[in-house]
Amino acid sequence: MDIDIPYNVKEREDTGLYNAKLGIWLFLASEIMLFGALFSTYIILRTGDTTWMTAVKGAHLNIPLATINTALLILSSVTFVMSWVSLKLKNLSGFKKYMGITLLCSVLFLVIKFFEYKAKFDVGHYPSTHNFYAVYFTMTGLHGIHIVGGIIVNAYLWLPGAKMWNTDPDRFTNRIEVAGLYWHFVDLVWIFLFPSIYLL
Amino acid sequence: MSDHNIESHIKVYWNVFFTLLAFTALTVAVSYYDFGSIFWTLFVGLGIASIKGYLVSAYFMHLNSERKAIYYLLLLATLCLIVLMVIPMAWSASASSPNEGYAPYVQEDDDRGYVDKDYYHPSNEGH
Numbered sequence: 001m002d003i004d005i006p007y008n009v010k011e012r013e014d015t016g017l018y019n020a021k022l023g024i025w026l027f028l029a030s031e032i033m034l035f036g037a038l039f040s041t042y043i044i045l046r047t048g049d050t051t052w053m054t055a056v057k058g059a060h061l062n063i064p065l066a067t068i069n070t071a072l073l074i075l076s077s078v079t080f081v082m083s084w085v086s087l088k089l090k091n092l093s094g095f096k097k098y099m100g101i102t103l104l105c106s107v108l109f110l111v112i113k114f115f116e117y118k119a120k121f122d123v124g125h126y127p128s129t130h131n132f133y134a135v136y137f138t139m140t141g142l143h144g145i146h147i148v149g150g151i152i153v154n155a156y157l158w159l160p161g162a163k164m165w166n167t168d169p170d171r172f173t174n175r176i177e178v179a180g181l182y183w184h185f186v187d188l189v190w191i192f193l194f195p196s197i198y199l200l
Numbered sequence: 201m202s203d204h205n206i207e208s209h210i211k212v213y214w215n216v217f218f219t220l221l222a223f224t225a226l227t228v229a230v231s232y233y234d235f236g237s238i239f240w241t242l243f244v245g246l247g248i249a250s251i252k253g254y255l256v257s258a259y260f261m262h263l264n265s266e267r268k269a270i271y272y273l274l275l276l277a278t279l280c281l282i283v284l285m286v287i288p289m290a291w292s293a294s295a296s297s298p299n300e301g302y303a304p305y306v307q308e309d310d311d312r313g314y315v316d317k318d319y320y321h322p323s324n325e326g327h
Contacts, residue, residue, distance in 0.1 A: 029277035
């Protein structure tokens with residue numbers, strides 16, 4: 001027996017949204033609380049610790065690499081929007097191209113992050129070394145896990161999931177929009193993480 | 201959305217992208233500038249980040265033209281966030297010494313470039 005999931009294309013009268021969009025925004029609201037808690041932790045630990053800035057200086061954070069990572073995420077965000085626009089214009093190959101670039105940027109981000117972490121571990125800087133490193137690894141680590149989650153979903157939508165384009169193109173376009181909202185949020189978090197941890 | 205409409209949107213998306221790149225460069229540039237006070241350093245640094253955050257959420261996430269349900273949802277989340285951030289900060293600010301409320305942290309100089317011995321002081325004992 002086939003039961004159609006309601007409102008995955010059509011908008012509900014009461015919310016004015018298709019269900020997945022309301023769903024992803026509810027999830028993102030919970031994500032605001034999650035990252036907010038960590039930012040709050042960061043502020044309190046930092047302001048209460050007289051040795052904080054000495055630890056930051058000793059960490060030799062790699063600002064050029066982090067700047068490249070910021071640019072990569074911004075690029076991946078715009079290519080994600082372009083992949084959604086391509087579907088709106090009924091252009092599947094455009095979608096494939098832009099989503100491919102998004103995925104490439106995401107993987108490069110993780111590769112750079114790997115080298116950053118490795119450089120820290122090589123000189124014996126671990127989360128237990130100082131509260132600064134605890135904050136650094138927790139926040140960038142949680143963000144990195146979000147990148148990994150995004151890559152898994154986006155890769156699915158890029159390859160096997162794209163079959164839906166042949167059967168239900170509007171629903172597939174909405175899936176890309178929803179995945180995009182998540183991806184832009186991950187970009188948004190990094191936009192605040194980057195200056196907070198590396199520059200200020 | 202008509203095709204013509206989409207074409208104009210594409211232009212906006214790329215303009216936002218280049219603006220975000222420019223602001224990223226600006227963030228890094230100002231981090232080398234000494235503003236003389238922590239307040240202005242944070243104000244400029246987080247101010248630029250907020251503008252970038254606005255651009256991403258307004259244009260890429262389409263929050264500049266979204267349904268009311270989402271605005272209410274985000275308003276609620278933001279209010280909860282503010283309340284929950286203020287509570288621990290007010291509690292932390294009311295502590296009598298900077299260390300109060302935290303486990304004492306002692307670390308020998310181990311060539312990492314800093315010594316944390318000073319951080320430990322007797323007022324922490326018994327906490």
